[in-house]
Amino acid sequence: MNREIIRNTFSLMLITVIAGVLLGLVYEVTKEPIAREKMRAKEEAYKTVFADAASFTEMGAIPEDTKEKLGEQGYDADIDEIMEVKDSGGNHAGYVLTVTDHEGYGGDIQFAMGVKADGTLNGISFLSISETAGLGMKATEDKFKEQFAGKKVSKFSYTKKGASSEDEIDALSGATITTNAVTNGVNAGLYYISTLQ
Amino acid sequence: MNETVKRLKCGIVTENPTFVQMLGMCPTMAVTTSAINGIGMGLTTTVILILSNMMISALRKVIPDKVRIPAYIVIVASFVTIVQFLLEGFGPSLYDSLGIYIPLIVVNCIILGRAESYASKNNVWLSMFDGIGMGLGFTIGLTSIGIFRELFGNGSIFGKNIMPDSYQPVSILILAPGAFFVLACLIAVQNKVKLTKARKAGEAISICEREDGCASCTNTLCMGKSYTMESVMGIKEKPDKKMTVGEALKEKSKDKVKEAEDNDREREV
Amino acid sequence: MELFLIAVGAALVNNVVLSQFLGLCPFIGVSKKVDTAAGMGGAVIFVITIASAITNLIYTYILEKLDITYLQTIVFILVIAALVQFVEMFLKKMVPSLYRALGVYLPLITTNCAVLGVALLNVQKSYGFVSSVVNGFGTAVGFTVAIVIIAGIREKIEYNDIPESFKGTPIVLLTAGLMAMAFFGFSGLIK
Numbered sequence: 124m125n126r127e128i129i130r131n132t133f134s135l136m137l138i139t140v141i142a143g144v145l146l147g148l149v150y151e152v153t154k155e156p157i158a159r160e161k162m163r164a165k166e167e168a169y170k171t172v173f174a175d176a177a178s179f180t181e182m183g184a185i186p187e188d189t190k191e192k193l194g195e196q197g198y199d200a201d202i203d204e205i206m207e208v209k210d211s212g213g214n215h216a217g218y219v220l221t222v223t224d225h226e227g228y229g230g231d232i233q234f235a236m237g238v239k240a241d242g243t244l245n246g247i248s249f250l251s252i253s254e255t256a257g258l259g260m261k262a263t264e265d266k267f268k269e270q271f272a273g274k275k276v277s278k279f280s281y282t283k284k285g286a287s288s289e290d291e292i293d294a295l296s297g298a299t300i301t302t303n304a305v306t307n308g309v310n311a312g313l314y315y316i317s318t319l320q
Numbered sequence: 321m322n323e324t325v326k327r328l329k330c331g332i333v334t335e336n337p338t339f340v341q342m343l344g345m346c347p348t349m350a351v352t353t354s355a356i357n358g359i360g361m362g363l364t365t366t367v368i369l370i371l372s373n374m375m376i377s378a379l380r381k382v383i384p385d386k387v388r389i390p391a392y393i394v395i396v397a398s399f400v401t402i403v404q405f406l407l408e409g410f411g412p413s414l415y416d417s418l419g420i421y422i423p424l425i426v427v428n429c430i431i432l433g434r435a436e437s438y439a440s441k442n443n444v445w446l447s448m449f450d451g452i453g454m455g456l457g458f459t460i461g462l463t464s465i466g467i468f469r470e471l472f473g474n475g476s477i478f479g480k481n482i483m484p485d486s487y488q489p490v491s492i493l494i495l496a497p498g499a500f501f502v503l504a505c506l507i508a509v510q511n512k513v514k515l516t517k518a519r520k521a522g523e524a525i526s527i528c529e530r531e532d533g534c535a536s537c538t539n540t541l542c543m544g545k546s547y548t549m550e551s552v553m554g555i556k557e558k559p560d561k562k563m564t565v566g567e568a569l570k571e572k573s574k575d576k577v578k579e580a581e582d583n584d585r586e587r588e589v
Numbered sequence: 590m591e592l593f594l595i596a597v598g599a600a601l602v603n604n605v606v607l608s609q610f611l612g613l614c615p616f617i618g619v620s621k622k623v624d625t626a627a628g629m630g631g632a633v634i635f636v637i638t639i640a641s642a643i644t645n646l647i648y649t650y651i652l653e654k655l656d657i658t659y660l661q662t663i664v665f666i667l668v669i670a671a672l673v674q675f676v677e678m679f680l681k682k683m684v685p686s687l688y689r690a691l692g693v694y695l696p697l698i699t700t701n702c703a704v705l706g707v708a709l710l711n712v713q714k715s716y717g718f719v720s721s722v723v724n725g726f727g728t729a730v731g732f733t734v735a736i737v738i739i740a741g742i743r744e745k746i747e748y749n750d751i752p753e754s755f756k757g758t759p760i761v762l763l764t765a766g767l768m769a770m771a772f773f774g775f776s777g778l779i780k
Contacts, residue, residue, distance in 0.1 A: 127384075127386075130384060131384045131386055131387045132387075134382065134383065134384055134387065134391070135384075135387045135390055135391055135394075138379075138383070138391050138394050138395065139394050139667075142394050142395065142397075142398040142663065143660060143663075145398060145402075146398055146401055146402065146659065146660060146663070147657070147659075149401075149402045149405055150405060150659045153405040153406060153408070153409045156409035156410065157405065157408045157409040159409075160408070160409055160410070160412050161412075164412060228776075230419075230713070230714075251416055252416075253416060253417065253419050255353070255494070255495060258491060258494075258495070297491060300776070342758075345613050345614070345617075346610050346611060346612075346613045346614070346702055347610075349610045349613065350609070350610040390667070390670060393666055393667065393670065394663060394667065397662050397663035397666050397667075398663060400662060401659065401660070401662050401663060404662070405659070420706060420709055420710060420713065423661075423662040423705070423709055424611075424702050424705060424706060424709075426662060426666050426705065427666070427702040427705055429614070492770075495769075495773075496607060496608045496610070496769045496773075497766040497767070497769040497770045497773075498766070499610065499766075500762045500763065500765045500766030500769060501762070501763065501766045503762050504755070504758075504759040504760070504761075504762035504763040504766065505759070507757075507758050507759045507762070508752075508754045508755045508759040509754070511753075511754040511755075511756075511757070511759065512753075512754040515753065515754060
């Protein structure tokens with residue numbers, strides 16, 4: 124009986140250890156491509172939201188109390204990263220940032236947004252979104268995203284009755300929660316930039 | 321017929337995990353909102369199924385019988401994690417859309433079910449083909465449900481709009497309730513086919529032992545307890561009198577409760 | 590307040606079974622009678638709450654400390670499996686009355702993908718210890734609510750005249766679909 128227990132324990136342990144070591148190896152091997160892929164996706168998104176940017180420079184860490192400050196404004200969002208954009212002449216042209224909004228229907232929505240130096244929103248591009256297919260996922264279609272582009276407003280709002288003014292966004296039908304999350308995320312980003320000046 | 325070809329045919333047609341065995345219903349319902357998700361989930365599961373089948377078959381003489389289920393779980397979980405890394409690095413969009421359902425492949429009953437009922441008893445070569453067959457069968461099932469739901473729920477297939485503009489998509493189909501409805505109709509059609517066949521042949525209908533997929537799903541994985549596919553499903557012998565599927569199902573679920581109690585009594589501490 | 594929102598969100602708005610399709614197997618397999626359904630629900634609440642607490646501790650104090658978070662799937666499933674066994678043995682020795690009530694259902698729970706699902710979601714949403722436990726508890730309560738309701742309905746439709754090919758699982762799934770629609774009503778509850 125005892126010998127059997129030892130044998131069972133030992134073989135199970137052996138399998139687990141081998142599996143663990145193997146996983147460690149695979150993790151090491153795939154770490155690089157995963158990081159590179161994430162980098163690539165982000166860079167691509169930055170290029171999309173700021174087509175005429177010549178270079179992006181790091182701006183240092185986001186202050187710790189940012190989430191709190193955004194919370195005071197009623198946004199449940201995080202600013203993950205911000206980079207300064209320079210044009211080909213090396214002048215300040217605006218910012219690109221990565222925002223995660225926590226109010227999505229299917230979890231967090233992460234997107235990149237580009238804002239010109241004069242405060243005009245250049246565009247948004249989704250990095251990670253898992254909303255309901257056919258409803259919330261329609262947010263990734265150009266028709267929705269383009270509503271944000273090229274507008275210089277301090278705060279967007281959404282409407283179900285057809286946008287009538289510059290700062291209004293047509294809500295996705297059947298996906299108000301997604302619309303709300305994206306709009307709030309964009310507003311959080313705009314608010315954060317306004318605190319920089 | 322050649323045994324390898326037979327394994328493939330068995331997985332894709334005669335014992336198709338989605339349409340015949342009704343296994344792995346959780347991912348089936350959750351990810352089939354679009355055809356591309358269906359095919360992605362199906363292929364991911366196929367890869368894991370092939371790898372775990374081969375590994376378990378190769379180790380079948382080494383793994384002690386009493387700890388075989390935990391050992392299988394470790395093996396399956398490792399492959400799932402490996403595939404997860406690979407997807408994250410090389411197929412990020414698929415990785416995003418399948419989300420939490422990738423790690424949950426670990427508890428997919430198809431994989432442990434095949435490990436227990438096939439791979440642990442057969443050689444590596446056949447187990448591999450069993451994995452390929454079952455995996456492809458699952459992929460076909462998921463993809464066709466995905467196509468159906470996407471076509472009528474969103475008016476597109478593989479992301480391309482093909483329905484005329486005047487078509488108003490039945491959005492409910494791609495939402496959660498739609499999954500239940502589609503699956504319900506699928507099983508009903510299957511019942512109908514079986515019923516008609518049985519009537520024609522004029523014989524008692526034989527119940528597929530793994531028909532009620534979800535219940536078998538609950539049990540195949542039950543941690544080294546002495547459940548086997550047969551004992552789990554409750555019906556060991558074919559019902560002797562003629563009965564409809566509905567009656568047989570009722571009969572079976574009665575047996576199942578009894579079986580669970582019996583097993584409970586038999587189990588050692 | 591925030592914890593309350595997490596609990597309500599997990600139980601009603603994002604109901605595990607009806608909107609996330611986790612734990613479907615016992616939902617269909619063990620929902621024949623209200624009594625058994627309630628028993629299963631109780632066992633699930635018990636196990637998921639403890640599992641959320643333990644997986645959270647393991648994740649924060651072992652996996653993160655050692656920088657091996659990539660092992661989470663394999664560690665969680667083993668921990669859950671061991672936990673269920675342990676809970677079973679513990680109850681049998683210490684609280685036999687509770688064991689008699691939940692015993693049959695305990696072994697079935699390991700395979701309930703809701704348990705692993707909750708553990709993984711807790712990590713994904715980077716919940717702290719308390720939020721994890723509350724989220725786990727809420728999720729399990731949601732499961733119990735769903736399975737008890739459907740068991741109640743099943744007891745009633747037993748006597749109805751259902752088309753032959755819809756008897757059994759199909760009618761249960763249809764009912765579940767209608768319940769899922771009803772649960773959509775909760776989605777406005779929390780922003």
